[in-house]
Amino acid sequence: MNGYFVTGTDTGVGKTVLSALLCQALNAHYFKPFQTGQDSDTDTVVRLAGLAPSRVTPPAVHLDAPLAPSQAAEKQAQTLDIAFIALPHTDRPLIVEGAGGALVPIAPGQDMAELMIRFGLPVIVAARSGLGTLNHTLLTLEALRLRGLDVAGVALIGEPNPENRRDIERLGKIPVIIELPVLDPLTPETLRASQASLTLPPKPEAADVAGWDRANVWHPFTQARTAPAPLQAVRGRGSRLFTADGLEIVDLVSSWWVNAHGHAHPDVARAIARQASVLEQALFADFTHEPAARLAHELCALLPGGLERVFFSDNGSTAVEVAVKMAHQYWRNQGRPERNRFAAFEGGYHGDTVGAMSVGLTSGFYKGFEPLTFGVDFLPYPATWHGDESVEEKENRALAVLTNYFTVHAGTVAGVVLEPLVQGASGMRMARPGFVAAVAELTRRAGGLVIFDEVMTGFGRTGTMFACEQAGVAPDIICLAKGLTCGFLPMSVTVATDAIYQAFLGEGFDRALAHGHSFTANPLGCAAALAGLTLFQEESTLSRIAALERVHKARLTALADHPRLHMPRWRGSIGAVNVTGESQGYEAQIGRRLQLYFRERGFYARPMGDVFYILPPYCLTQDELHRAYDVLEDGLRELA
Numbered sequence: 001m002n003g004y005f006v007t008g009t010d011t012g013v014g015k016t017v018l019s020a021l022l023c024q025a026l027n028a029h030y031f032k033p034f035q036t037g038q039d040s041d042t043d044t045v046v047r048l049a050g051l052a053p054s055r056v057t058p059p060a061v062h063l064d065a066p067l068a069p070s071q072a073a074e075k076q077a078q079t080l081d082i083a084f085i086a087l088p089h090t091d092r093p094l095i096v097e098g099a100g101g102a103l104v105p106i107a108p109g110q111d112m113a114e115l116m117i118r119f120g121l122p123v124i125v126a127a128r129s130g131l132g133t134l135n136h137t138l139l140t141l142e143a144l145r146l147r148g149l150d151v152a153g154v155a156l157i158g159e160p161n162p163e164n165r166r167d168i169e170r171l172g173k174i175p176v177i178i179e180l181p182v183l184d185p186l187t188p189e190t191l192r193a194s195q196a197s198l199t200l201p202p203k204p205e206a207a208d209v210a211g212w213d214r215a216n217v218w219h220p221f222t223q224a225r226t227a228p229a230p231l232q233a234v235r236g237r238g239s240r241l242f243t244a245d246g247l248e249i250v251d252l253v254s255s256w257w258v259n260a261h262g263h264a265h266p267d268v269a270r271a272i273a274r275q276a277s278v279l280e281q282a283l284f285a286d287f288t289h290e291p292a293a294r295l296a297h298e299l300c301a302l303l304p305g306g307l308e309r310v311f312f313s314d315n316g317s318t319a320v321e322v323a324v325k326m327a328h329q330y331w332r333n334q335g336r337p338e339r340n341r342f343a344a345f346e347g348g349y350h351g352d353t354v355g356a357m358s359v360g361l362t363s364g365f366y367k368g369f370e371p372l373t374f375g376v377d378f379l380p381y382p383a384t385w386h387g388d389e390s391v392e393e394k395e396n397r398a399l400a401v402l403t404n405y406f407t408v409h410a411g412t413v414a415g416v417v418l419e420p421l422v423q424g425a426s427g428m429r430m431a432r433p434g435f436v437a438a439v440a441e442l443t444r445r446a447g448g449l450v451i452f453d454e455v456m457t458g459f460g461r462t463g464t465m466f467a468c469e470q471a472g473v474a475p476d477i478i479c480l481a482k483g484l485t486c487g488f489l490p491m492s493v494t495v496a497t498d499a500i501y502q503a504f505l506g507e508g509f510d511r512a513l514a515h516g517h518s519f520t521a522n523p524l525g526c527a528a529a530l531a532g533l534t535l536f537q538e539e540s541t542l543s544r545i546a547a548l549e550r551v552h553k554a555r556l557t558a559l560a561d562h563p564r565l566h567m568p569r570w571r572g573s574i575g576a577v578n579v580t581g582e583s584q585g586y587e588a589q590i591g592r593r594l595q596l597y598f599r600e601r602g603f604y605a606r607p608m609g610d611v612f613y614i615l616p617p618y619c620l621t622q623d624e625l626h627r628a629y630d631v632l633e634d635g636l637r638e639l640a
């Protein structure tokens with residue numbers, strides 16, 4: 001869409017006259033979504049620019065009181081929602097005139113800047129030319145840019161003031177597109193005459209994202225020769241991603257399970273921006289800082305008792321890598337180097353670095369890398385589902401193997417690594433809390449360390465803040481990553497008990513944990529994480545997750561007898577089911593076809609082979625989740 005969104009530094013600065021001028025100069029279509037008060041700006045623009053009726057879209061909302069839209073609506077006992085304001089269809093350039101300034105409220109959580117984002121037009125700021133304009137204009141520019149808006153220029157209205165023009169251009173790094181004197185008389189003719197001084201900035205050259213990507217980017221977990229071209233994400237909001245070709249897609253997988261409260265949540269975005277202006281990074285060997293210390297403090301308060309020491313790293317794999325090295329060195333520092341075996345569960349996935357691959361070798365992702373890994377003992381995992389009648393038998397068998405394992409390897413096991421309740425990457429394979437508790441109990445009895453990989457299950461994913469709460473287990477080491485920064489920045493933590501920490505204290509460096517990354521405890525990541533934790537309170541996130549779980553349960557229970565589905569299962573925000581198709585496993589065709597079917601209907605799903613699952617941002621509405629299940633049912637019918 002071509003055109004501009006016209007906003008002002010204040011009300012009454014001359015937005016309407018400027019809009020009329022732009023309509024005249026660009027031969028544009030005009031739309032003022034909100035009209036408050038008795039005077040009609042639309043009538044003024046029509047008269048001044050001489051617009052034919054076909055070149056005007058009347059206001060979407062008309063409110064009687066000459067107030068900010070939210071307050072005017074309140075007076076009429078009305079609630080507005082910008083989701084219902086559509087961009088007019090027109091072949092001409094479009095001039096949209098806002099009401100008041102950038103942060104004028106429209107509805108709870110919605111202001112004029114939000115509408116600008118929704119419309120995606122570059123913004124022109126109308127400002128006064130005289131005293132006070134520097135502050136107002138620079139504030140407006142800063143606010144708009146922090147929201148990610150593209151500001152094309154400033155129009156200065158009133159007596160020309162060369163110093164103000166110079167300073168706005170220099171300090172605001174923005175062109176002044178016109179100095180428009182107050183026109184007296186204000187007529188179509190005088191307006192037309194002032195067009196001469198209008199200089200619109202050239203359109204920025206379009207980025208060749210697809211071409212640059214094809215030429216220079218290497219994508220993860222992708223066979224580039226056969227994979228379709230990647231979708232080009234340009235914007236995120238709530239549960240949705242928007243693409244360069246105009247698609248609006250509901251993200252059913254939280255962008256690889258990292259997103260928590262929705263895409264580009266403004267509170268998190270602001271927290272990061274604020275932190276970036278204060279302290280972006282300080283090496284974490286000799287320094288500490290408030291974001292890291294506060295985050296460690298808050299995490300330890302949320303985690304089960306005993307987990308008291310937070311070690312920061314950058315992603316889920318490194319969180320696990322650190323846990324394994326920590327456990328290994330713990331025993332060495334204790335004078336027990338013979339405790340050097342690790343056990344993990346069949347199907348468990350723990351990341352792609354070499355140590356994480358070693359404990360996740362049976363997840364099926366590392367064909368060919370086995371020679372790089374160290375030996376780990378793999379134990380059976382009793383994956384279960386709704387209506388599974390053999391679950392107890394499977395659990396008993398798995399626990400018997402574990403008991404036997406500890407007898408055979410008495411005194412030599414360093415630790416046991418487990419994804420509690422849900423094995424994610426191997427297909428949302430779920431286990432009952434009692435099994436997780438029993439594994440912890442047996443491991444403790446055998447003297448080993450209990451290491452929980454909650455990289456995926458942490459931060460509400462399974463319905464409680466951490467999955468271990470449901471099993472009533474406080475592990476010795478817990479790995480957290482994906483939801484930590486609510487999807488904004490790569491950061492993870494490995495949290496250990498004080499007993500483990502104490503074992504690393506001594507006079508020499510040889511007892512210290514010789515591990516660290518350049519970006520350890522990055523303040524921006526910490527700020528994002530803290531903002532995310534606040535949102536859990538402010539948005540009652542755990543009760544939203546409970547509501548999503550009820551929908552999963554209702555829909556998956558109803559699908560239990562579906563001829564093409566089996567093993568329906570859910571836990572917290574996660575719902576999963578296996579789909580019968582031509583082939584099974586990670587590359588199963590039915591998954592690909594379902595993915596395409598969903599995409600064509602505005603949903604992004606990413607089945608893992610024959611496992612279809614939904615793991616959405618917590619802001620997904622129950623209606624949206626219902627719709628996703630409707631699409632699944634339709635898809636199974638049509639693809640049959």
Ligand SMILES: *Cc1c(COP(=O)(O)O)cnc(C)c1O
Nearest residue numbers: 315316317349350351424455456
């Ligand atoms: C994704 C994942 C990892 C790896 O995390 P990355 O951030 O991708 O390195 C480790 N463990 C589990 C359980 C995961 O789901």
